[in-house]
Amino acid sequence: MPGDLVPAPQAGPPDLPVRSRLAGRLGLPPAGLAELGSLARLNDAALERLDAVLAAAQADEDREVRRALRAAVRLVPPLLRRRAGAALFPHGPDRG
Amino acid sequence: MADGRREVALAQLARELRLAPAGAADLAFLADVDAADLDAVRRHVVAARYARHDHRFERIATLTRMLPAGLAARVAEAALGPLVAARTAGRMEPTEAARLAERLSPAFLADVTTHLDPARAGAIVAALPQPLLVEVGRLLLARGDHLTLGRFVGVMPAAASVRVVADAAPGDLLAIALHAEDAAGLDEVLAALPDTTLLATLAAAADDGGGAAVDLIGLVGRTSTVRLLDLLPDLPRPRQRALAAAVVRAHAWLHVLPALVHVEPVALRTLLSLPEIADPALLGELLGTPTARRP
Numbered sequence: 001m002p003g004d005l006v007p008a009p010q011a012g013p014p015d016l017p018v019r020s021r022l023a024g025r026l027g028l029p030p031a032g033l034a035e036l037g038s039l040a041r042l043n044d045a046a047l048e049r050l051d052a053v054l055a056a057a058q059a060d061e062d063r064e065v066r067r068a069l070r071a072a073v074r075l076v077p078p079l080l081r082r083r084a085g086a087a088l089f090p091h092g093p094d095r096g
Numbered sequence: 097m098a099d100g101r102r103e104v105a106l107a108q109l110a111r112e113l114r115l116a117p118a119g120a121a122d123l124a125f126l127a128d129v130d131a132a133d134l135d136a137v138r139r140h141v142v143a144a145r146y147a148r149h150d151h152r153f154e155r156i157a158t159l160t161r162m163l164p165a166g167l168a169a170r171v172a173e174a175a176l177g178p179l180v181a182a183r184t185a186g187r188m189e190p191t192e193a194a195r196l197a198e199r200l201s202p203a204f205l206a207d208v209t210t211h212l213d214p215a216r217a218g219a220i221v222a223a224l225p226q227p228l229l230v231e232v233g234r235l236l237l238a239r240g241d242h243l244t245l246g247r248f249v250g251v252m253p254a255a256a257s258v259r260v261v262a263d264a265a266p267g268d269l270l271a272i273a274l275h276a277e278d279a280a281g282l283d284e285v286l287a288a289l290p291d292t293t294l295l296a297t298l299a300a301a302a303d304d305g306g307g308a309a310v311d312l313i314g315l316v317g318r319t320s321t322v323r324l325l326d327l328l329p330d331l332p333r334p335r336q337r338a339l340a341a342a343v344v345r346a347h348a349w350l351h352v353l354p355a356l357v358h359v360e361p362v363a364l365r366t367l368l369s370l371p372e373i374a375d376p377a378l379l380g381e382l383l384g385t386p387t388a389r390r391p
Contacts, residue, residue: 026140027147036140038133039126046125053122054141057114058148064179065149071175072159080163087159088152 018044022051025058100311104275105134107243111210112141142213146183156180157187160196169199178204182211185220194223202228206235210244214251214277221248226256233260242271249273250281257281258288266300269293270308276315283317295327302335306342313343313351321355329366340372349382 019040020030033040033047042050069088076084106123115122126134146153156176160168172181181200185193185208197205197220209232212220221229229252236245237260249257249272261269269289276282286294301309313321328336343352356364367373 025144026137027144028140036133036136038129039137042126042128049125050123050137053113053115057112057141058145060114061145061149061179064177065152068176068180069152069156072156072171075171075175076159076163077167083162084159087162088155090155 018047018051022047025051025054100274100307102131105131109134109138111243112138153183153187156184165195165199168196173200173204178207179211182208186216190219190223193220197224202231202235205232210241214247218251221251229256230259237264237268243275245272246275247277249276249285250278254284254288257285266296269297270301274308274311279315279317282315283320286316286320291327295330298324298327298331299335302338306338309339310342310346310348313348318355321351322358325355325359326363328363336366337370337372340370344372
């Protein structure tokens with residue numbers, strides 16, 4: 001979405017099987033859940049719920065980071081604000 | 097024993113998933129996942145959350161370097177908030193982060209600590225003055241944040257941890273110990289605590305059914321286990337029996353039996369005099385010669 005400073009919380013295409021999607025969200029390769037023993041044995045419904053909780057946590061954190069970046073620039077004195085903005089948003093104010 | 101450890105692992109995962117303090121109940125669908133796998137999931141969650149915005153935290157660290165220290169501290173408290181400040185600290189040089197931390201209010205630092213990953217924060221904690229560590233630790237204790245305090249056992253210098261819990265209620269000490277992730281660090285703290293403190297802790301565990309004492313024995317090393325068992329004769333009989341019953345219920349022999357060789361004779365005699373232990377069927381089972389239980 002234009003203007004968003006952070007990516008949407010979805011780690012991969014939503015139509016990915018839940019095991020691959022959750023693995024991606026955890027930073028694991030698609031078959032990486034297998035290394036998590038008893039977690040990998042959960043049914044897909046339970047994994048969907050974990051994926052949803054994790055997605056919500058990531059979305060919360062995305063919002064928090066976005067808010068913090070903007071607030072930090074506002075708090076810097078005007079003399080330093082341009083440099084601060086350039087440090088935090090090197091690709092422009094709408095792209096983090 | 098596994099249940100206590102699992103409960104702790106679930107609470108730690110709930111914290112990382114930003115669920116409310118009682119949020120472990122929201123993870124009831126993970127009932128079949130064991131403690132070790134919950135810990136592994138949590139480590140992946142932490143790594144993924146750090147990686148997601150790592151380049152942004154790096155930029156914020158760059159910004160703090162270009163600001164005077166006082167202003168950087170103000171930006172951290174008033175703009176970044178504890179979560180982003182904690183993540184950013186991980187992208188700063190430890191001495192640089194420690195210098196900034198010394199300008200932050202202890203209350204804000206306590207908030208930041210709840211978001212720090214102890215595995216990444218060791219160098220920063222080591223660079224902080226001990227009085228500040230103790231002040232922040234006591235604030236966390238006053239808030240009842242045993243989870244955070246437990247995670248920092250072994251990261252905080254043992255002397256600072258001991259000062260934090262010096263006046264803690266026995267139940268608090270037990271709860272912190274059960275949330276500890278660094279067994280060697282926990283042993284170091286226990287070794288520095290006086291017998292009276294450990295006795296009070298055992299008494300609190302006994303009064304609560306004894307399960308927490310069994311969980312504690314499962315966490316600590318042989319030396320600490322021997323010391324805890326050596327304190328048994330100093331407890332009143334009902335509490336001795338409560339603890340022994342908890343060991344029997346949890347089948348915690350893997351941790352208890354190897355320590356028995358090293359305990360004081362008086363502690364051994366006390367243990368063997370307890371009806372929960374002096375059960376022929378149980379002793380037969382432990383010695384590998386099953387005996388029919390009395391009806």
